[in-house]
Amino acid sequence: MSGSDETAITVTLRVNRFTPRPERDRGDRGSRAGRGGSPFGKRGGSPFAASSASRVRRARGKSWTQDYVLTVAPDATVLDCLLAVKRTMDPTLAFRYSCGHGMCGSDAVAINGTPTLLCTASVKEWAKADRTTLTDDDGFRRTDAGLVDGEDRRDDDDRLDDGDLGVIELSPLPGFPVQRDLIIDIDPMLDQIRRLEPYLQADGALARTSEGKIDVFEYLQNPEQLAKYEMLSNCIACGVCEGSCPVFAGGDAFIGPAALIAASRFVNDSRDAATDRRLEMIDTADGVAACQSVRACSRQCPRGIDVGEEMWQIVAKVKER
Structure with missing residues (x-):
């Protein structure tokens, strides 16, 4: 990670994960072999497939939310954080990236619900207070997050600890079929x-000049x-x-x-x-x-x-x- 230890802070990556269910081999299932789906379904497919190609059947599998706590520099990118998790904490975490400089567009995800690129999103810009921990005395979450008229009115117990930058929520890009974790199709x-x-x-x-020659500047x-x-x-x-x-x-x-x-x-x-x-x-x-x-x-x-x-x-x- 970039930056020195003196400037390092703690951040939590809250990743919406997904593992697809393995497809079963139907090759030896009697007369329905090779067809899949309902035996009463039409083989020709939907007549609206050409006009709704973006509507793909949602994959089935296991979905859950997983937190990763890291110590990073505030100016580190969210991609830097995911790479650190992948290399040192959880090699099963799946995400896509290529150039890492905002030129290829392969690492688009939703950060805190907003579609953007992992490699151009810095930790200090996207980390936020974990609102799930901001509760009142009766244990209910305060919908105002302790803010009144734009001022911070939270109790000391509700504030972030020194050096804790907060939470960054990551989920797959909306509107696309999810293949695994943050990877979409x-x-x-x-x-x-x-x-x-x-x-x-x-x-x-071929354009020609007044002399009948091919115009190379056509x-x-x-x-x-x-x-x-x-x-x-x-x-x-x-x-x-x-x-x-x-x-x-x-x-x-x-x-x-x-x-x-x-x-x-x-x-x-x-x-x-x-x-x-x-x-x-x-x-x-x-x-x-x-x-x-x-x-x-x-x-x-x-x-x-x-x-x-x-x-x-x-x-x-x-x-x-």
Whole structure:
């Protein structure tokens, strides 16, 4: 862990854990072998599968909450803490990460209920008092947590001990199937992005100069044209906007803000010739029509994209089409 022993403090990681139940081998179970599920179910699957790919059957297994107490530097990241737990306390703890610098987006989780990246979240920013220990004389938890008019009115017994920074609650990113502990299945999101063909589609015609030669600068853009989509190209498909979206995370059929951002990136690209087709693909009940303009998707984007504003812009383009 970073930092010196003099600045070290105590923090509790409260992790929502999950272990899936092992799938049983049905290969020798008589006439139902290989089919799975109810013998009365349709083999063709749901007719709405194409429009609700994000709604995946929830895995079954064991769920529980586990606390890990660590001594860390206040400026350590939550990812640093999890790595310390993994290496020195509990090797069974499962979470995903890669670059550790907020560039890959693989370590998105919910910290204290807010979707964000483990590697960019510092302990001092996210640790909070453990409200489950703030009780009155009768043993009931005080809903005001001892705060009156914004001032701390807790008794001395309710205050955090010196050097105790508090609790950080960790849970999987909302809206995604959980595979194990903090690891989610992001395939539904990636499938929705791929569904909208996130690649440049030029008209294929070679521009020529007045002399009849091929114009090597046919795709040259000016700064204004580049600015229309440059920020959108920074999306790392971390899923934070999807986990923040009450429609997507709520389980409704919605293609999701990540896919719409990918579509908007090319709609705003002057080199792309498939704008009409792209707008038609998202003009569906589970496309822009499902967006409720809550703009919660903008709050924690690690790349600084105003996702909610882009949603509004792409909805306006669809309506004007």
